[in-house]
Amino acid sequence: MELNPHQNYFSQLLNNRRPLLISGPCSAESEAQVLETAFALKNTGIDLFRAGIWKPRSKPGTFEGIGEIGLQWLKRVQTEIGLPVSVEVATPQHIELALKYGIDVLWIGARTTVNPFVVQELAEALRGVEIPVMVKNPVNPDLALWAGALERFYNMGIRSLAAIHRGFSVLGENRYRNAPLWQIPIELKSRYKNLPLIVDPSHIGGRREHILPLTQQALDLDYDGLMVEVHPNPAVALSDAEQQLTPAAFAEMLTRLQVRSANSPNPEFQNCAEELREKIDNADREIIEMLARRMALVEKIGEYKKQNNVTILQMERWNEIFKTRPEWAAKMGMNAEFVEELYKLIHLESIRKQTEIMER
Structure with missing residues (x-):
C-alpha cells in the first residue's frame, strides 16, 4: 500500500x-x-x-x-x-x-x-x-x-x-x-x-x-x-x-516538548554519524559471525544428543544460561534484561536447530 x-x-x-x-x-x-x-x-x-x-x-x-x-x-x-x-x-x-x-x-x-x-x-x-x-x-x-x-x-x-x-x-x-x-x-x-x-x-x-x-x-x-x-x-x-x-x-x-529533526545540515555531524554507522555495521557483522559460530556448535551438540538418545532441552543448562549471561552483561555495563531477552531468542533458535537434527 x-x-x-x-x-x-x-x-x-x-x-x-x-x-x-x-x-x-x-x-x-x-x-x-x-x-x-x-x-x-x-x-x-x-x-x-x-x-x-x-x-x-x-x-x-x-x-x-x-x-x-x-x-x-x-x-x-x-x-x-x-x-x-x-x-x-x-x-x-x-x-x-x-x-x-x-x-x-x-x-x-x-x-x-x-x-x-x-x-x-x-x-x-x-x-x-x-x-x-x-x-x-x-x-x-x-x-x-x-x-x-x-x-x-x-x-x-x-x-x-x-x-x-x-x-x-x-x-x-x-x-x-x-x-x-x-x-x-x-x-x-x-x-x-x-x-x-x-x-x-x-x-x-x-x-x-x-x-x-x-x-x-x-x-x-x-x-x-x-x-x-x-x-x-x-x-x-x-x-x-x-x-x-x-x-x-x-x-x-x-x-x-522538544521536536527534533530527522537529520542535521551540519557537515561535522554528517561525517561523524557516517563514521559511527560504518563502525556499527562492522560490529553487527562480527556479531552475526559469532552467532553463526555458536549455531555451528549447537548443531554439533545436537548430533551428539541424537546419537546418545538425549533430550534437546536440558533445564539445568537453560537455567545456567539465563543466570550467567545477564550477569556477564551487567559487569560490562549492559542492560541485563535486554541480554536475557536476547538469549531467549538465541536459545529458542538453538532448540529449533536441534529439533531439525532429531527429525532427520
Missing part, C-alpha cells in the same frame, strides 16, 4: 507544522463541557478536536457515550470555534450519522480494529466517500490486523489515512495501562513510509504523569503527531478520568 502525500489530509497538515496536534475529551459529556474544552484548546493551536460520542466500554452499565446529540455539539465547535472535529465510529450507522453532521475526520478504535469483519463493513460504508480516517492499533499486539485494517480502507478508496498507536494489552505486570511495544508501530511505519503515525500517550500511559515522557519518546522516534485527552475538570470525567489533562496542563506540556 502506497499513500500519495499530495492527496493525504494529514500530510498537508504536517507540511505546515510538526507535530500534528489532536486533542479533546475522552467523552463528550455535555454541550458546555465540549465548547469549554474546544475554546481552551483552540488557543493552544491544535489541528483537530476529538471527542468520543459512542464509547465501547468493557463493562455494561458504565457511561457508553452521549450518542447523536453530541454530534450537534461538535457542529458548534466547527462553526463557532472554527476547529475541525473527529469522532470514533464502530458501526455503519455511526458513519452515516457522522457524515450527516459533517464530521471532518473519523477514527477506528482498538476494539474495532481487532475484528476484520467489522472493519470491512466500515470500509464498505465509506466506499466513494472522501473523508480522512485514522486507525488505532488493535488491542492485542498483532501487526497484521493493524495493517490489514488500513488496507481495507485504502482498497475502498480512502486515501487520507493515518495510524494511531495507543499501546497493546499484554499479560503480566506493566507500568503503563497499555504496553507501548514500540517495535510494532515502527515496523508499520517501515512498511508504509508515507503513512502518518500518531501517538496516543493517554491510552498508553493511563495516568497523567506518563503523558509527557511518552509523547517525547514518540517524537524522538520520529512520530508525526499526538492525540491527547483533555478535560476541563478531569476529576469528574465520566470516562478515563486519570489519564486526562486540563487544557492548561496540555498547553504547558506543549512548551516542554
Whole structure:
C-alpha cells in the first residue's frame, strides 16, 4: 500500500507544522463541557478536536457515550470555534450519522480494529466517500490486523489515512495501562513510509504523569503527531478520568516538548554519524559471525544428543544460561534484561536447530 502525500489530509497538515496536534475529551459529556474544552484548546493551536460520542466500554452499565446529540455539539465547535472535529465510529450507522453532521475526520478504535469483519463493513460504508480516517492499533499486539485494517480502507478508496498507536494489552505486570511495544508501530511505519503515525500517550500511559515522557519518546522516534485527552475538570470525567489533562496542563506540556529533526545540515555531524554507522555495521557483522559460530556448535551438540538418545532441552543448562549471561552483561555495563531477552531468542533458535537434527 502506497499513500500519495499530495492527496493525504494529514500530510498537508504536517507540511505546515510538526507535530500534528489532536486533542479533546475522552467523552463528550455535555454541550458546555465540549465548547469549554474546544475554546481552551483552540488557543493552544491544535489541528483537530476529538471527542468520543459512542464509547465501547468493557463493562455494561458504565457511561457508553452521549450518542447523536453530541454530534450537534461538535457542529458548534466547527462553526463557532472554527476547529475541525473527529469522532470514533464502530458501526455503519455511526458513519452515516457522522457524515450527516459533517464530521471532518473519523477514527477506528482498538476494539474495532481487532475484528476484520467489522472493519470491512466500515470500509464498505465509506466506499466513494472522501473523508480522512485514522486507525488505532488493535488491542492485542498483532501487526497484521493493524495493517490489514488500513488496507481495507485504502482498497475502498480512502486515501487520507493515518495510524494511531495507543499501546497493546499484554499479560503480566506493566507500568503503563497499555504496553507501548514500540517495535510494532515502527515496523508499520517501515512498511508504509508515507503513512502518518500518531501517538496516543493517554491510552498508553493511563495516568497523567506518563503523558509527557511518552509523547517525547514518540517524537524522538520520529512520530508525526499526538492525540491527547483533555478535560476541563478531569476529576469528574465520566470516562478515563486519570489519564486526562486540563487544557492548561496540555498547553504547558506543549512548551516542554522538544521536536527534533530527522537529520542535521551540519557537515561535522554528517561525517561523524557516517563514521559511527560504518563502525556499527562492522560490529553487527562480527556479531552475526559469532552467532553463526555458536549455531555451528549447537548443531554439533545436537548430533551428539541424537546419537546418545538425549533430550534437546536440558533445564539445568537453560537455567545456567539465563543466570550467567545477564550477569556477564551487567559487569560490562549492559542492560541485563535486554541480554536475557536476547538469549531467549538465541536459545529458542538453538532448540529449533536441534529439533531439525532429531527429525532427520
